Amino acid sequence: MKYLFILLLAALGVAAPARAMPFVEVNLQVAPATHSFTCRYRFTLPASDTTSVVRLNLNSHFKLQPVQATQNAQSRITSVQYAGYPHQQIQVRFGPNPRRSRSIELVYTGSISENNYTDQAALFSAHSEWLPFRPYQEYEVLPYQLTVQVPPAYQVRSTPQPDKQKAGRWTFSGTTSAIEFTALVAQQFYQAVSVAGPPITLVKAGVPLTQTDSVTLRQAEVITAFYNRTIGRQDPITRFTILMPGNNSGAYGLLDNATVITYSDFDVARTNELLILAHEISHKWWGYGSFHDETDWLNEAFATYSSLLYLQASGDEAGYQKELDRLAQTTPGTPPLWGFDRYKYEYPMHRRVMYNKGTGILHALRTRIGTEQFLTLLAQSAAKKTSTTVEFLQLVEQIAGPETRGWLLAELKR
Template identity: 55%
Template sequence: MKVLLLFGMGLLTASSHGQAQPTVRIQLQAAPATHSFSCRYTLRLPAADTASTIVLHLNRQLRLDQVRAPESAAQRVERVFYPYFADTVQRVTVRFARPARKARQLTLSYSGALPPRTFTEQAELYSAHSGWLPYRPYREYDLVQYALEVDVPPGYEVRSSGPARKRRRNRWTFAGTTSALEPTALIARQFANLASPRREISVCKAGAAPVAADSALLRKAEAVIAFYNRTIGRQDSISHFRILLPGTNANAFGLLDNATVITYTSFDVQDRGDLLILAHEISHKWWGYGSVHDENDWLNEAFATYSSLLYLQASGDTTGYRERLTQLTESAVGTPAIIGFNRYAHAPAMYRRVIYNKGTVVLAALRARLGTEKFGALLATVAKQRISTTGALLAVTEQVAGAPTRAWLLARLSE
C-alpha cells in the first residue's frame, strides 16, 4: 500500500523562527557496493544559542567512532528510548563549562550501513528516512543551513534536492537550507533526467531509463506547482522544484528544500491516489512548520491533505474531491479533539485519523464558512508566515476572517 509520509518535509518547531540557524557540515563517504558509509557530521551553533548542554541522537545501528567538542567540560554517550521513532537511540550529551557567548562546535564521526528499502542494485538513498544523520531530540525538523560533501567511487554520480554547488573528481558538494534530517544524496551509476522547457522543474530517476509515466509525472508536477503558486503559495511562490525517483519502493515524502522523493517503482499520476500523493508531497513545501510531536502536526498533514484535494477539485475531478472528503469525514467520527492530542498515547491509526483526516474535515468546513476567496487568502497568509502553532493559526484567522470565525475554529478543534 502506498502511504503518505512527512517526517521529511521539514517540520519546524516554533523555536526555529526568528533565530539564527545552526550550520551543519556533512562529509559522507559512500561505498555503494556494500551499501555502507562513514560520515563526519559537524554541528555549529550560533552565539545566540546559549545552551550550556548540547544533545544529539544517533541511530543505534551506527558505530559512533568519535565525539569532538572543543572547550567542552564533559561528554557522555548512553542509550535511551526515543518515542518518536519507537526505538532506542544513542544519546550524545556534551556539556560546556558555562553558557557560551560565542559559536560552539560539535563533531560526530560514525559509520554503518543503510537499512533495507533505502537501496537497490542500481541506487542508494541517503535522506530523511534513511536514519543516517544525527539530530537534536524533539528538534529533528528545525531548519539548518547545510553543506553536504559526498565522496563516491569512480563511475558513480550523486544527485540531491538541487544542483551541485561544486564537483571535483569523485566529490559532489551541495548546500542549502532545510530541516535537520533532510539533507539528501541519491547515488547511482546513471541517471535519467527530465525537465520542463525552462528546466525549473525536473524529474531525476536513478538507475533506469525514463518511461511514459515519468513524463506524465513531470507534466502533472508542473500543473500542481502552477496551481499552488496561484493559491496557497501566491505570497511565497517557488521557481524551481525537483522530484527524485530512487526506485527503492518504500514511501513518498516531501523536502523543504524544494523537492520531493517518490520511491515507488510503480507510480502513475493518471491514478487518482498517486496524483493525491504527488500533490500532497509538493504542498509540504509550504506546510512543514508545525512540530511533529504534538497537535501542531495537523498544520503539516491536514493542510497538505486538503491542499491536494483542492488541486483535485480545481483540475476538474469534483467527484474525486467529494468522495475522498466523505471518506475522511467518516474516518474522523468518534476521534479525540485535535487540540491537546497526544500522538504517543494513541496507536498510529488514530494519529492519522485525527491529524490527517479530522484536520482536513475541519479545513473543508472552514472553507464552507468563509467562501473560497477568503479561505484562499487565509491559506496564503498562513503559508507566507510559516505558521507553526495552532495558537498562531487562530490569531491569523482572526486577522483575516474576524473574531467570530476564530471562536468557531477553536470550537471545532476542541471537539
C-alpha cells in the same frame, strides 16, 4: 581597518560574522556496493547562542567514534528510547565562554536499512535515519554544507544543484530541516526538466524515463502553477526536484523544494497517486508543525486538503467529494485534534485525527468563510511559516474575525 578587526577576531577564536543559527557540515562517504557509509557530522553553535548543553540523538545501529567537541566541553553517551525506538544520545556540556562559537563533531559508520536502497541506488534522506538531530527538533531549519564522496563510477543528486562536483566528490549547500539533507547515489541517473514555469527536475535513479514519468513531470508543472496562484502566491516555488530512487518505500515531501517518490510504478493517471504528488509538493509550505504533537495537522491536514483543492480545480469535482467522504467516514469517535497525543495511540489513529479529521475541519472552514478568503488565509499562513495552532487561530481571527476563530477552536476541540 575592517580587515584587521576580522583578523583580530579570528585570532581570538571569535566567529565573525556571527551566524544566527547553528551550522552543520556533513561529509558523507558512501560505499554503494555494501550500502555502508562513514559520516563526519559537525554541528556548530554560533557565538551568539549561549546554549550550554547540546543533545544529539543518533540511530543506535551506527558505530560512533569518540566525540570531539570544542575545548572544555564534556560529553557523554546514553541509550534512550525515543518515539518508541532506541537511540544513542550524545550530550555535550560546554564550559562557560559564551562569546565563542562552539562545535561538536561526530564520526560514525553504518549501513542504511534495506528499504533505502535498490540494486541501482542508495538513498540518504529524511526517512533514511542517517543523521543526528536535537531531540524533538528533527525539523529545525539549519543551514548546511553536504559533501558526498562516492567511488568514481557513481554520481550524486540532491535537492539543490551541486555547488561543486568532480569525480567522486559532490558538494551541496542550502538551508533545510535537520534530518532532510539528501544524497541519492547511483551509477546512472535519467532526468528531465519541465518546459514551462519554474524549473522542475525529475530525477530517476538507474532506470530510463518512461512516458508515465513524462506525465508525472507535466502534472507536477500544472500542480506547481496552481499552488503558485493560490496557497503559495506569497512565497511561490521557483525551482523543484522530484527524486525517484525506486526503493518502493513511500513518498514524502522535503522542505527544500523537493519530494522523494519511491514507487517504481508511480502513475498519476490513478487519482490516488495524483493526490500523493500534489500532497508532497505542497509540503514545500506545510512543514513547520511538529511531528510529535497536535501541530502535525499544520503539515498533514494542510497538505491533504491542498491536494484536494488541486483535484477539484483540475475539474474532478466528483473525485474531490468522494475523497472528502472517504476521509470523513474514518473520523467518528476519534479524540479531539486539539491537544492530541499521538504516543497514546497506535499510528492509524494519528492518521485519522491529524490527516483525515484535520482535512474535514479545513473543508468546513472553507465552506464557512468562502474560497477566496480561505485561500488568502492559507497563502498568509504559508508565507508566515505558521508552526502552532494558536498562531493559525490568530491569523483566522485577523482574516475572518473572532467568531470564526471561536468556531474553529470549538471544531478543533470536538
